[in-house]
Amino acid sequence: MYKDFLSYQNRTLCGLVFEQAWLNGGIEKESTEAQDAGWWFEDMVVRGKSDKEPTSLKKGGYNALFRTLEAHIPLAKEMVANEGKLVSADETAYRGNVRVKRDLVFVKDNKIKVVDIKTTAHLNNKWDYYAWGALAEGDIYSHRFMMQKRHKDIQAKTYMCVPYNGMMPDSFEYWIFSSKDSEVLILDFTVEELDAWYEHMEDTLQQILDTSFFEPIPELKRCNECPLKKNCKYKSKLPNKIVI
Numbered sequence: 001m002y003k004d005f006l007s008y009q010n011r012t013l014c015g016l017v018f019e020q021a022w023l024n025g026g027i028e029k030e031s032t033e034a035q036d037a038g039w040w041f042e043d044m045v046v047r048g049k050s051d052k053e054p055t056s057l058k059k060g061g062y063n064a065l066f067r068t069l070e071a072h073i074p075l076a077k078e079m080v081a082n083e084g085k086l087v088s089a090d091e092t093a094y095r096g097n098v099r100v101k102r103d104l105v106f107v108k109d110n111k112i113k114v115v116d117i118k119t120t121a122h123l124n125n126k127w128d129y130y131a132w133g134a135l136a137e138g139d140i141y142s143h144r145f146m147m148q149k150r151h152k153d154i155q156a157k158t159y160m161c162v163p164y165n166g167m168m169p170d171s172f173e174y175w176i177f178s179s180k181d182s183e184v185l186i187l188d189f190t191v192e193e194l195d196a197w198y199e200h201m202e203d204t205l206q207q208i209l210d211t212s213f214f215e216p217i218p219e220l221k222r223c224n225e226c227p228l229k230k231n232c233k234y235k236s237k238l239p240n241k242i243v244i
């Protein structure tokens, strides 16, 4: 919710979509094959099995997406084994109104590390504004890097402000596996002042609950892909094609 609220404030998410998704009962969305593959991969690493069925080819075997992710599984399991004691997997935890679903929680040297597993086809995509590629580049002077970093910071802080077994996490990592090739990116965060962040999140929640009007932010592509477009009077009316 906090990420989406930030997107709304940045005007990259329509206020009506935010309101429906988080305050009015949610939005049903079909998962994409890439999302299914990501969940399958996480399940296979974390639990060794999954309810998701990999997409198979007629001639047998998995399709390229699942094959690439399957090839990462031994490395991912090795990374899990090297992290220390795995104390929790796929756990949902709460602190007040803040809810997190943590893929992996480790304890090593009395310190708690939280890991979120991600898969992406865009690890090396230099052009997608919000792709992980911006962080893989590591160009701290680029606007893209700072935007993506801020976005991921929010997620990291959210994971870290919820205690595990009464203890605050000490660090957070994303393990990002490419669904196109063999590359893996690890991003680590050690976040200070967690209580201040928790207060901030509670304040943000109050701000959301106090908002009586969420602004429609129509835009041609966004509206065309919007699950609310059928009954929306604000839907962008710009023509799909402009012939000059």
Ligand code: SF4
Pocket: 014, 015, 016, 017, 216, 217, 218, 219, 222, 223, 224, 226, 227, 228, 229, 232, 233, 234, 235, 236
């Ligand atoms: S159709 Fe456009 S304006 Fe309407 S809710 Fe969707 S994104 Fe917002």
